[in-house]
Amino acid sequence: MSSSTLTDPKAPPPPSRFGNIKRAWLPEKVIHYGVWILAVLLILGPIVPIVWSSLWSTPLYEGGGSGTLDNFRKLATDPLWWSAVANSLQFAVFATIGSVLVGTTVALLVARTDLPLRRLYSALIVLPLVLPGLVLIVGWQSMWSKNGYATHLLEQYTPFTVPFDLYSVAGMVVMGTVLGSPVVYLFARGTLSSGDSTLEEAARCAGAGPFRALLTVTLPLLRPALLNSGLLVFALALETLGIPLILGTSKNIDMMSTYLYRQWTGSADGGGGVLPAGAVMLLLAVTMLLLLRNRLAGDLARFTTTGGKSSRPANVVKLGPFGWLLSAGVGVVLGCATLVPLSGVVLASLTAVLTPAINPFSLLTLDHFSAILTNPLYTGAIGNSLLIATVGAAIATACIAVIALVAHRSSFRLRGSLEHIVLYPRAVPGLITGMAFFWTFAILDQSGTFRATLWAVGIAFGVRALAMGYAAFYPSLAALGADLDRAARSAGADWWTAMRTIILSLLKPAMGISYVLLFVAMLNEADAAVFLVTPETQVLGLAMLQIAANGLGGTVAALGVIQLVITAAVLGAGRILFGVRPNV
Amino acid sequence: MSDLVITNLTKKFGRLTVLDNVSVTASDGQILTLLGPSGCGKSTTLWSIAGLLKPDGGSIVVGDQTLFNHDSSAFLPPERRDCGVVFQSYAVWPHMKVRDNVGYPLRLRRYKPEALRKRVDEVLELVDLSDQADRYPHQLSGGQQQRVALARALAFPPRLLLLDEPFSNLDAKLRERTRDWLLQLQRKIGVTTVFVTHDQDEALAMSDRIAVMSTGTVRQIGTPEQIYNDPADLFVADFVGTSNLLEGTVIGRSNGILTIKIDGLDQAIHVPSSIDSDGVVVAVRPEALALLPDDASTDGYEMTVNGPVLDRSYHGHHFRYRVGVGEQALVVETRERTDSSHVRVGIPRDGYKLFRPRTATAPKAAQ
Ligand SMILES: Nc1ncnc2c1ncn2[C@@H]1O[C@H](COP(=O)(O)OP(=O)(O)OP(=O)(O)O)[C@@H](O)[C@H]1O
Ligand SMILES: [Mg+2]
Numbered sequence: 001m002s003s004s005t006l007t008d009p010k011a012p013p014p015p016s017r018f019g020n021i022k023r024a025w026l027p028e029k030v031i032h033y034g035v036w037i038l039a040v041l042l043i044l045g046p047i048v049p050i051v052w053s054s055l056w057s058t059p060l061y062e063g064g065g066s067g068t069l070d071n072f073r074k075l076a077t078d079p080l081w082w083s084a085v086a087n088s089l090q091f092a093v094f095a096t097i098g099s100v101l102v103g104t105t106v107a108l109l110v111a112r113t114d115l116p117l118r119r120l121y122s123a124l125i126v127l128p129l130v131l132p133g134l135v136l137i138v139g140w141q142s143m144w145s146k147n148g149y150a151t152h153l154l155e156q157y158t159p160f161t162v163p164f165d166l167y168s169v170a171g172m173v174v175m176g177t178v179l180g181s182p183v184v185y186l187f188a189r190g191t192l193s194s195g196d197s198t199l200e201e202a203a204r205c206a207g208a209g210p211f212r213a214l215l216t217v218t219l220p221l222l223r224p225a226l227l228n229s230g231l232l233v234f235a236l237a238l239e240t241l242g243i244p245l246i247l248g249t250s251k252n253i254d255m256m257s258t259y260l261y262r263q264w265t266g267s268a269d270g271g272g273g274v275l276p277a278g279a280v281m282l283l284l285a286v287t288m289l290l291l292l293r294n295r296l297a298g299d300l301a302r303f304t305t306t307g308g309k310s311s312r313p314a315n316v317v318k319l320g321p322f323g324w325l326l327s328a329g330v331g332v333v334l335g336c337a338t339l340v341p342l343s344g345v346v347l348a349s350l351t352a353v354l355t356p357a358i359n360p361f362s363l364l365t366l367d368h369f370s371a372i373l374t375n376p377l378y379t380g381a382i383g384n385s386l387l388i389a390t391v392g393a394a395i396a397t398a399c400i401a402v403i404a405l406v407a408h409r410s411s412f413r414l415r416g417s418l419e420h421i422v423l424y425p426r427a428v429p430g431l432i433t434g435m436a437f438f439w440t441f442a443i444l445d446q447s448g449t450f451r452a453t454l455w456a457v458g459i460a461f462g463v464r465a466l467a468m469g470y471a472a473f474y475p476s477l478a479a480l481g482a483d484l485d486r487a488a489r490s491a492g493a494d495w496w497t498a499m500r501t502i503i504l505s506l507l508k509p510a511m512g513i514s515y516v517l518l519f520v521a522m523l524n525e526a527d528a529a530v531f532l533v534t535p536e537t538q539v540l541g542l543a544m545l546q547i548a549a550n551g552l553g554g555t556v557a558a559l560g561v562i563q564l565v566i567t568a569a570v571l572g573a574g575r576i577l578f579g580v581r582p583n584v
Numbered sequence: 585m586s587d588l589v590i591t592n593l594t595k596k597f598g599r600l601t602v603l604d605n606v607s608v609t610a611s612d613g614q615i616l617t618l619l620g621p622s623g624c625g626k627s628t629t630l631w632s633i634a635g636l637l638k639p640d641g642g643s644i645v646v647g648d649q650t651l652f653n654h655d656s657s658a659f660l661p662p663e664r665r666d667c668g669v670v671f672q673s674y675a676v677w678p679h680m681k682v683r684d685n686v687g688y689p690l691r692l693r694r695y696k697p698e699a700l701r702k703r704v705d706e707v708l709e710l711v712d713l714s715d716q717a718d719r720y721p722h723q724l725s726g727g728q729q730q731r732v733a734l735a736r737a738l739a740f741p742p743r744l745l746l747l748d749e750p751f752s753n754l755d756a757k758l759r760e761r762t763r764d765w766l767l768q769l770q771r772k773i774g775v776t777t778v779f780v781t782h783d784q785d786e787a788l789a790m791s792d793r794i795a796v797m798s799t800g801t802v803r804q805i806g807t808p809e810q811i812y813n814d815p816a817d818l819f820v821a822d823f824v825g826t827s828n829l830l831e832g833t834v835i836g837r838s839n840g841i842l843t844i845k846i847d848g849l850d851q852a853i854h855v856p857s858s859i860d861s862d863g864v865v866v867a868v869r870p871e872a873l874a875l876l877p878d879d880a881s882t883d884g885y886e887m888t889v890n891g892p893v894l895d896r897s898y899h900g901h902h903f904r905y906r907v908g909v910g911e912q913a914l915v916v917e918t919r920e921r922t923d924s925s926h927v928r929v930g931i932p933r934d935g936y937k938l939f940r941p942r943t944a945t946a947p948k949a950a951q
Contacts, residue, residue: 022692411638483675489662490634490669490746491689491736498663501688505679 024496031496032412035402039421042463046436047428049443050283054276061442071273081278084259090169091244091255092237095176099233100226102177103184107222109330111192112214113317116327122189124334129182131342132524132567134544135560137246139341140166140175141548142348142557149347150340152356167251172243178337179243180233187229188222210317224296231293235286239429241527246548256282257431261530264435276439279432290427345564348557368558377535378543382562385523385540388458393518396462397511400469404477405499409485426467430527433464438531457532457539464528465521469514476510477503509578516574520567586647586743586776587612588633594641594654595628595800602628603639604800610793613774615767619787620797621823626780627672629797630746633778634669635662646743646776663692668737668775669746674729674753676721682708682732683717689740703739710769711735727758734766738773745770745777751786763790784824788812796820818865818939827867828914831941834862842938848910851887857938865939870904870917872935876928885930889914893925 026034049060054072058065075081106125110118128136143150145166155161164170203213244255254262260282263275319326348354351363372378400422407418425433437460441451450456480503488498504511526541533542540563547556574580588610595603603625610616618626631637633644635651643653651660677685687695687704695703708714711731721729730750737745750766751759767790770777781787787794788808796803796811796819804816815821822829835852836843844864845852853866874885882888894906894913905916907929916929 022694481673481675483671483673484677486631486634486636486662487669487671487675487677487733487736488688489636490665490667492663492666492692492740493688494661494663497692502677506677 022497024494024500026496028410028495031402032406032410032415035406036412036414036418039403039418042459043421043424043466046433046440046463047283049439050276050279050432050436053439054273054280057273059272060439061446068273071277074272075274075277075281078274080254081259081274084254084256087169087244087248087253088238088255088257091172091176092234094173095180095237096230096234098173098177099180099184100230102181103229104188104222104226106181106330106334107185107188107192108214108218109326111189112218113319114323115319115330116323117331118327121327121330121334124338125185126182127338127342128179129186130567130571132541132560132563133179134242134246134524134526134541134548135345135564136178136338136341137175137242138348138544138548138556138560139343139345140178141246142354143341143344144336145171149344149354149356149360150336156356167247167253169253172247172253175243175247176237176240179240180237183233183236184226184229187225191222191225192218214317227296228293231289231296235289235293235427238289239282239286239431239527241431241530242545245545249549250551256285257429257527260431260435264531275435279435282429283427283432286429287427342564345557345560348554349561351554353554368554369562371555372558372562377538378559380536381538381540381543384454384457384537386566388454388461388539389519389523392458392462392522393465393515396465396469396518396522397473397515399462400466400473400514401504401507401511404470404474405503408474408477409482409499409503410495422470423467425463425465428464430464430525431530434460434528434531436460437463437528451532452534452536454537457529457537458522460528460532461522461525462518464525465518468521469518472517473507473510473514476507476513480506512578513574513580516570516578516580519570523566523570524563588616588744588776588778589645590629590633590642591645592642593629593632593639593644595625595632595637595639602800603632605642606797606800606802607642608795608802608805610776610778612776614792615770615777615779615790617779617781617787617791617794618797619781619784619794619824622782623799624797625800626782626797627748630669630748630778630780633744634667634746635660635665636669666740666743667746668740668742668744670730670733670737670748670750672748672750672752674733676729676732676736678721681718681720682713682724685721685732686735686739688736693740707735707739710738726753727762730754730762738775742775745775747777747779749780749782751781751783759786766790788824794824796824798823815867815937818867818942821867821937821939826870826915828870828873830866830868830909830912830914832864832866834859834864844938846909848912849887849889853886855938859938859940861940863941865941866936867939868914868931868936870915871902872932873914873916873918874930874932875905875916875918875920875922876930878928880928880930882930884932886933886936887931889929889931890926891929893922893927 024031053060055067055069056065057068057070103125106121109115110122115121140148142148144162145151146162148162148166151162164174166172166175203217204210208216239257241257241261244253244258245261248254248258256278260275260278263278344354347360349368350365351360352365352367353363354360372382403418403422406412407415407422412418428436437456438451441456442448445451484502484506485498488502489495493501524541525539526545529539529542533539540559544556544559544563547553547559571580590606590608593603593606594601606625606629608616608618608629618629620626628637632639632652638659639652639654641654643655644651645653649660650656650658651665652658677688680688683704686707687700690700690703704717705714708717711734713728713731713735716724716728716732721732724732730753734750747766751762754762763786779787779790788811791808793805794808794811795805798819804811804820806814811820811824815824818829821827830846832844832846832853834842835845840856840858842855842857842859842864843852844855844866846866857864876882876885876888889907889909891907891909891914894908896903896905898904899917902917902919903921905918905922905927907914907916907927914929916927
């Protein structure tokens, strides 16, 4: 062909190296298959040894043995397991009910009434989701247990008393409600502020009062969000380790997660085959719940509704003077649930002993902090956690970005499965993620050298946090029109070059958000560390969990304050830099 | 030569056939327009040419190079096709300055910095954006962004220029100006161009050839005049320009002459035609119709129709009347002004065409 017909007459002749277009150094196909295989190996692979060893008569790394159902039989005949299951179910059911009630009420008050101070309450109720959960539990211990500081003040100066014992299933339900309500709140709030309020307006035009419109139209609209978040809270309550370990240990109240924990720590053979069998049961339960939830909600649809836009809807219930009364009530409840325990942690960390008998301000001391900062065990744990969070969050963010690009911006054959794979860790309890990697490393690396490095812990933490980071990242990707990469492709960029120069460049803020959330999650992670840490690779979250399980002290509180300060600083920076928001 | 030859192109999304054996050709340096209602597969065709979609059948050849051939499993990825594409959404990259947007294809092709700068300046001048080179896209108007997209498509001299409804986001005035400007530019550069639009005026004004599409098939290919004056079927007649469609019944047939009774008319008309169905549709362009004074001669008219004026409107360069004909209405566009409530409309002898009626499955044209 003659080039004069193609080109502007004034165009220079194509450069001598014409045709030698810049290419990514890996072909598109290699990247796609590589990412997919890596994702499968890292995310699904480690589950295999657990399932396998639950069906095997000897530990896998010992060789020999044969297939058997014995482990499950042993589990089924252990009365302790059944009482743990009963406790777990009881706890999960009531914590879910509590969370749905509280979360929905606050969401309605904030989004559909003129309640005074509603913005403050909106921030307060999501606080437990944003801050490390362990710190809040420790704070509740210090303030609201039978010997708690606030309990004493309450009993001394008012006719009221705390109507539950924190160290009982009922107390754990209250704690679970505190931690679960923000999840329900965010979902309900998302529906209320993104859903259009024309239906409610229609009801009002038809003569319904605002309150009636709320009950007859708004509440039914919330049903999908409540079902969805309720199932999530239920699953989280089933797998949680922190609450039953910290609050249940002193009274020997076990749940499924602590049963597994004690099998691991309490017996010489690490629980034998009962442990993987129990783990498989817990995994099945949580996976089923989340599958059910996906069926009901659609996998990704849920992420788009949790953004929390705040445009004022037309249907606002005017509370009048009654509003201030209600506001005071809400404020007292939310304050007692969050601010009081947090100040309890701070107070406990700064006083020799936190007791109602002595004015705490006469006992101020920095001893707990200096004890931590001079103890290599703790400084090591803090250093390890910071290292894992800094490096791990960066690697995990990069993985999430690439996985999301292959899943949504490529023509890769298996791309549809990738999203399910990356979201799967959500359905795996943290305890079991750790166990899975423990078994995997034990089989692949019999010498144990890799298992003794921080990488072992870091990989498990990264996989655990993957789904959460993905959920934060994906909406931004979905919001970028596909024409942007198509334009790059036809301009001469191969797949990876188009992704790198256009899409990833545009997604830097989203990666920032993802990084911040992953950083915080990995800094505070405890459950997944249970099976993995060695004395050299202790991490902050687990260190806290372990001391807290053995009783409260100024040391735990001080560790909690350190955790709190780092978390708050990182989230604050993230909010200023990237507009990070609380995310479920 | 870089003729674009598309043969039997087929594309399915799941069980939905979006392109069904589409065959079109664009001659070297010419503008081929794909015209059709929304959802008919225009963009799909364009993206198949650009390599952004992989069709399920057929072939695409430019000059002597095969871009796609289903039978020999040939598929050139988009980055090797050297197509300049302007997207419906412009897809100007928001994080790059105008200059970097335009220079992107050149950087990928390892232009030296001076050569790159020179070429970018040249292309920006070509699209009248020289003074905007260092601004970001969000600082530009819609029309300017559109020109950035065009400059980017032209920066590395493309083998084919592919335009997907490039004017759809512009207001009417700007749209007309840009259309003329683009036409001139294309003539100057002489690049083979495929242009997608659902706007018939745009298609008629810009094209060397038009392919009218509907639900994944090509209904007619021809020059703008052929398409307008001699539509191949009812769909084309209805979609391109406006047509009065009068339903009629064949009441007699002899020696290839049909006698047709139009519902609501007393006289029958006699038309040579090979249509074998009982029902027919007579299509008449509104501007072909004339308002006749009562005493005017009817020479040159196939027939005249008397009817009440249902409504009238003024459109600047013509009046538009709707005249009742039995149950149906006839739209007349003429420069003549009349105030009477009854008029006589003349249908000129060669001013109408006969079509087989729409089958149940044929799509309704979007007007
Ligand atoms: N990725 C896809 N999956 C399924 N169906 C698709 C997909 N992309 C397009 N379609 C369908 O293919 C048909 C043709 O789409 P196409 O975008 O080519 O239409 P178009 O003629 O460009 O319309 P418009 O004028 O609205 O841009 C439409 O019916 C559309 O619904
Ligand atoms: Mg289109």
